[in-house]
Amino acid sequence: MATRASNAPNKPQFRSDDIIIVFFALLGFIGSVVLYQTTSAPPIIVSFFLATGVSSLVYRFLGGIQGASITWGAVKLTGTAAALVGIALGVNKYLEVQTLELVSAEGRYDWQFAGGGWKGYLQVEKDGSVSTHMIRYIQCDGVQKIVPLLQQAGKASVKEIDNRTRLHITIPVKFANYDQHCNPTGLQETTTLVGSLTRRAAFAGEVEYQNSYGSSLGGMFIVKNNE
Numbered sequence: 001m002a003t004r005a006s007n008a009p010n011k012p013q014f015r016s017d018d019i020i021i022v023f024f025a026l027l028g029f030i031g032s033v034v035l036y037q038t039t040s041a042p043p044i045i046v047s048f049f050l051a052t053g054v055s056s057l058v059y060r061f062l063g064g065i066q067g068a069s070i071t072w073g074a075v076k077l078t079g080t081a082a083a084l085v086g087i088a089l090g091v092n093k094y095l096e097v098q099t100l101e102l103v104s105a106e107g108r109y110d111w112q113f114a115g116g117g118w119k120g121y122l123q124v125e126k127d128g129s130v131s132t133h134m135i136r137y138i139q140c141d142g143v144q145k146i147v148p149l150l151q152q153a154g155k156a157s158v159k160e161i162d163n164r165t166r167l168h169i170t171i172p173v174k175f176a177n178y179d180q181h182c183n184p185t186g187l188q189e190t191t192t193l194v195g196s197l198t199r200r201a202a203f204a205g206e207v208e209y210q211n212s213y214g215s216s217l218g219g220m221f222i223v224k225n226n227e
Contacts, residue, residue: 028053044088051088105160105167110204112221118149119219122171130156130171140182147182150175153190167197200224 032050106126111134112119120134134149156171171194174187201224208215 025053028055047088105158105164110221112219114219120149124158128157128159130158130169132156132171132173138178138182140178140180145182147178147184148176151187161196165199167199168195169197170194 028049028051032046032053035046035049104126105124105128107124109122109124110120111122111132117137118134119136120132123131123133125131132150132152135146136149137144137146139145150173153172153174157169159168160166161168170192172190172192174190176187177185179185202222204219204221207218207220209218
């Protein structure tokens, strides 16, 4: 007697190694969210966690990634490794931009110009308004003194542009004049500082100016130039 073929669809088989794959998928997804929300981990670390989760699911449940390939510098990767690196690099690009978008310009910024002996700061408020305080070092009667450099001459502001990667500044000031004895003699006409500043990595701190006569303390501010 012939048996009737069953039309019931085959149930998906859950293999033992699926537990490991699901574990890495959850680790990738949950880990990336935790790192992004609670730490200051670099975007590339978050990206690799997320890429691990995506690659795990694609590898097991969405048809595999054996045909994937990517050239990373002098190394050519294929299969799972290619998918992992490719996804991580793609996500990292957008995370870096988004991270910059989330960083507000609000705060205090040191401002110095060694050539003119200027030193001070800008205070940027949440609404984009700015206040500035600057001093300068000058020689008077053979003695170095510290005097106010300028006076703010109206409303100053900053505007974040280009996804918060640049600041457009407008700062009206009046520079102070002094006689040979460091006595103030008045203010110059208003000068407005206008320009766009690019966000870059910087380092600031104190250094010693050492010579045969001893050491004097000074400041150094260096900005990384990626060009």
